[in-house]
Amino acid sequence: MAIAKAERLMNLALCLLGARRPLSKRELRDSIEAYVESVRPEKGGSGSDDSFNRMFERDKDDLRELGLVIETVENLDGEVGYLARRDSNRLPAITLDAEEAAALGLAAKVWQQARLAGAASGALQKLRAAGLPEDVDPYEGHAALEPRIPVHEAAFEPLMLACRDRRPVLFDYRKASAAHPEPRHVEPWALECWRGHWYLAGFDRDRGAERVFRLSRITGRVRSRGTGFTVPVPDVVTVRETVAGWAGETADRSALIRLRSGAGYPLRAKAAKVRELGDGWDELEIPYGHGLDAWLVEFGPDVVVVEPAELRADVVDRLRAVAKG
Numbered sequence: 001m002a003i004a005k006a007e008r009l010m011n012l013a014l015c016l017l018g019a020r021r022p023l024s025k026r027e028l029r030d031s032i033e034a035y036v037e038s039v040r041p042e043k044g045g046s047g048s049d050d051s052f053n054r055m056f057e058r059d060k061d062d063l064r065e066l067g068l069v070i071e072t073v074e075n076l077d078g079e080v081g082y083l084a085r086r087d088s089n090r091l092p093a094i095t096l097d098a099e100e101a102a103a104l105g106l107a108a109k110v111w112q113q114a115r116l117a118g119a120a121s122g123a124l125q126k127l128r129a130a131g132l133p134e135d136v137d138p139y140e141g142h143a144a145l146e147p148r149i150p151v152h153e154a155a156f157e158p159l160m161l162a163c164r165d166r167r168p169v170l171f172d173y174r175k176a177s178a179a180h181p182e183p184r185h186v187e188p189w190a191l192e193c194w195r196g197h198w199y200l201a202g203f204d205r206d207r208g209a210e211r212v213f214r215l216s217r218i219t220g221r222v223r224s225r226g227t228g229f230t231v232p233v234p235d236v237v238t239v240r241e242t243v244a245g246w247a248g249e250t251a252d253r254s255a256l257i258r259l260r261s262g263a264g265y266p267l268r269a270k271a272a273k274v275r276e277l278g279d280g281w282d283e284l285e286i287p288y289g290h291g292l293d294a295w296l297v298e299f300g301p302d303v304v305v306v307e308p309a310e311l312r313a314d315v316v317d318r319l320r321a322v323a324k325g
Contacts, residue, residue: 008034012059013068017089022073022081025056153215156191158222159200163188166233168205168225174217181219186211187229190236192243199246201239203231212246245290255288256306263302293318 011032015023029035029052038052060082064070069088073081155171162169169188174181187203197214204211234242259267261280268274273285283306286292293314296303305312 004034008032008055009059009062009066012056013063013084016063016068016070016082016084017086019083022071022075022083024079024081025053028056028082153198153218155200155215155218155222156198158224159188159215160191162222162224163190163200166229168227168229170223170225171221172219173213174219181217184211184213185225186213187231187233189233190239190243191215192240194243199243201243201246203229205230210242212243253288253308254285255292255308255311257284257286257296258282258304258306259284259299260302264299267296267299267303297322 011034012028015028015031023031029039029049035052035056038055039049060070067089068084071083071085071088073083075081159169161167167188168186170183170185172181173184183206185205186200187205188200189202190200192199192201197216200213200215202211202213203209254272257267258277259282261276261282267284267286271284271286275283277283288308288311293311296305296311296315297318303315305315
């Protein structure tokens with residue numbers, strides 16, 4: 001079935017690109033074998049134009065989504081025709097300097113572990129065929145670098161597409177302090193990666209405010225909703241600042257914790273002060289912002305919060321939620 005559809009789309013694209021004038025639905029139906037068979041009962045068709053019309057509209061939308069520019073033209077008799085002009089569907093010559101080529105190679109390398117790996121690799125091959133310098137090495141002088149953005153969450157791809165298409169989504173989300181997930185109806189803005197974790201920034205319709213969701217806490221399937229966005233999407237800089245704040249990257253005060261010796265190196269790297277307490281424990285003063293409680297929970301029994309009291313209470317609540325399952 002997939003091969004048959006691909007062949008049908010290819011034939012339709014060739015007809016539209018090769019035509020010197022707009023072609024009507026009737027002409028396209030009579031020119032493409034798959035459309036002819038869709039109306040022939042002896043070929044398994046329905047015998048009416050309804051199945052052809054539905055098939056043609058789907059194929060036309062698919063080609064447009066793939067990037068083919070299809071014009072709709074109405075003649076003097078009111079008949080609608082379709083045409084894909086070659087000049088509208090031809091990319092200009094690609095000219096890239098060494099730095100631009102290196103940046104593209106680096107970008108393709110970054111997505112090696114994600115579902116985008118195949119698309120990135122294919123795009124790079126097409127660019128090389130179109131003139132991307134073969135002798136450009138994006139890692140020249142940086143051979144030890146292995147830039148990668150790991151993507152293991154099943155929710156990443158549907159959310160990425162929803163952000164691109166501006167489609168609201170519905171998913172079940174389990175907060176770190178909750179034992180069970182809750183449904184969330186969200187207008188997705190952007191996906192951002194912080195400290196190796198992916199976050200979705202968007203507008204939570206049920207709460208009527210912007211929210212940030214960690215993808216690893218999304219359970220089940222992400223479902224799309226057909227209705228449009230109700231609030232404007234902030235610019236990318238504002239969205240990143242929002243994610244940074246929710247992910248604990250912005251801090252306006254300090255917290256005092258006890259950390260087991262030889263553990264918690266990321267916390268030690270953030271610490272403003274470190275003092276040895278003996279008996280296998282150290283005392284650290286670290287920046288305290290939104291999301292710190294969730295980060296501390298990840299270190300389990302190696303961390304004890306001394307102050308402030310609200311941070312200690314938040315960490316205890318999260319640990320109790322984890323214990324409840």
